[in-house]
Amino acid sequence: MTLSQRIRINTLWMLGGNVGQNILAFLAGIILARLLAPADFGMLVTIQIFTGAAGLIAAGGMGVALIQARDLKENDANVVFSVQSGICLIIFLIFYGIAPFFAQWFDDSIYRDMLRVSALTFLIRPLSNIPSALLTRAQRLKEVAIVRMLTLIVSSSASIYLAYIGWQTWSLIFGGLIGASFQALALMIASGWRPGYTYDRDSATQLGWFGVKFATIDIVMYTRKQLENLITSYQLGAQQVGLLNKGSSLSELPTKIVVSSAYQTLFRALSSLQDNKNQSLYLFQKALVLMQCVSWPCYLGLAWVAEPFVLLVYGEKWLFCVPPLQIFCIAALLHTPSMYSGAVVAAQNQLGKEVPIQIEATCIKLIAVLIGVQWGILGVAFAMLPSMAYLSFRMGLLACRSLGCSIGIMFRAMVPAIVMNLLMLAALTLSDMVITDHRSWTYLLLTSVWGALVYGAIFMLAPVPEIREEKQRVIDQVRKKIGLHPSASKDVD
DSSP, X not given: OOHHHHHHHHHHHHHHHHXXXXXXXXXXXXXXXXXXXXXXXXXXXXXXXXHHHHHHHHHTXXXXXXXXXXXXXXXXXXXXXXXXXXHHHHHHHHHHHHHHHXXXXXXXXXXXXXXXXXGGGGGTHHHHHHHXXXXXXXXXXXXXXXXXXXXXXXXXXXXXHHHHTTOTHHHHHHHHHHHHHXXXXXXXXXXXXXXXXXXXXXXXXXXXXXXXXXXXXXXXXXXXXXXXXXXXXXXXXXHHHHHHHHXXXXXXXXXXXXXXXXXXXXXXXXXXXXXXXXXXXXHHHHHHHHHHHHHHHHHHHXXXXXXXXXXXXHXXXXXXXXXXXXXXXXXXXXXXXXXXXXXXXXXXXXHHHHHHHHHHXXXXXXXXXXXXXXXXXXXXXXXXXXXXXXXXXXXXXXXXHXXXXXTHHHHHHHHHHHHHHHHHHHHHXXXXXXXXXXXXXXXXXXXXXXXXXXXXXXXXXXXXXXXXXXHHHHHHHHHHHTTOOOOXXXXXX
16 A cells, blocks of 8 residues: 555544544534533633643653654553653642642632542543554554544533533533543553553653653643633633633634644654655645645635524524634634644654744733733634744744755645635625525525535636645546546555
């Protein structure tokens, strides 16, 4: 099987898994949004700001090190498990001890018990992290996708039931705890890995050094991502952070479904080709063009129908998240080049150079959010734009230098997506002139279908070399369905 075929098959599994997971998460989110108030979600987000950061410290990036390593010794997985288990136990004890002070800081005693129960997941995480990394390294992404899907079903079902019987925010916390336990068990079964305590100084040092660099970047990125939630929660309260987070999470749907699906397989492929910069450059450029052409219409389409979508699907109490959602969608256009540049940087082991870039972008965002919060959640959303633009440019420059090419390929990769999406927006403008009631199901459904059909036609007719192979694959599938022989096509090794 050629490299292109392996990448495509694994990406399709990840894409299928992500689509299924996000559809289920979306449906579960609608039910939970109807059962719970924005403040209930806001309280959970407030807790997750801190437990999420600690989770990155607990993982230490060593799971990614297991994936990226050229050679893996027999006991390396258990060495990583032993280190992570010790760190996670310490983190749990810290959260348990500081819980009363945490509740006092936010002036709500319920945070004490919520933080302690949420921290129980740290005792489970190493049991998930190691088998997940081993399956990804072996490119057994089918099993990973299936386990994630089943975990979401278990977790969402538990949360919905508990919310229905009146457990409010606790329904989200216990649902997550149940899902984490199920995922750990399922991944161990799928991978065949069994936990064992082993320590080898050389392995721990080798994997840990790469892991520390990766974890440092993850922590900085996570801090930057959570700045708006932390500042909004403290300054404006749980209700507003719940609305802001809903807008942010909805804007991330295209990223979770489309962009992230190809990231894991691209990173693994780039890691295996880290000494072949020409091939790495080819994969990087092709992935940039293809993913921007696929993801941008999703972001812009969601921003276009945001108001009727939120009103009709989630209810009027969530309408205040619409303006932030639209701004987040615009900012997300720059996420694909930034994310894929990060895959190149990690695969080329240039993480040390990425750390200052991430810190600089975080400082820019901190200043912008502190200024923007004076205008409520709309001002906070606008604060995302300068840091995302800065990060996208600097990461693109670092990735191109790592591969020995010019930053110009980043801008050239955007051109097809820009032209194709401008044509789609023109078609949506025309449809708005025909359908005048912009808050109806008719408008939402017809506009979505019209936009998808127009963009699909543009995509198939666009003379873009980087997407020619994927277009031909679609044509072959259609020809096969109607009983015609597919045309010949070649994969690139």
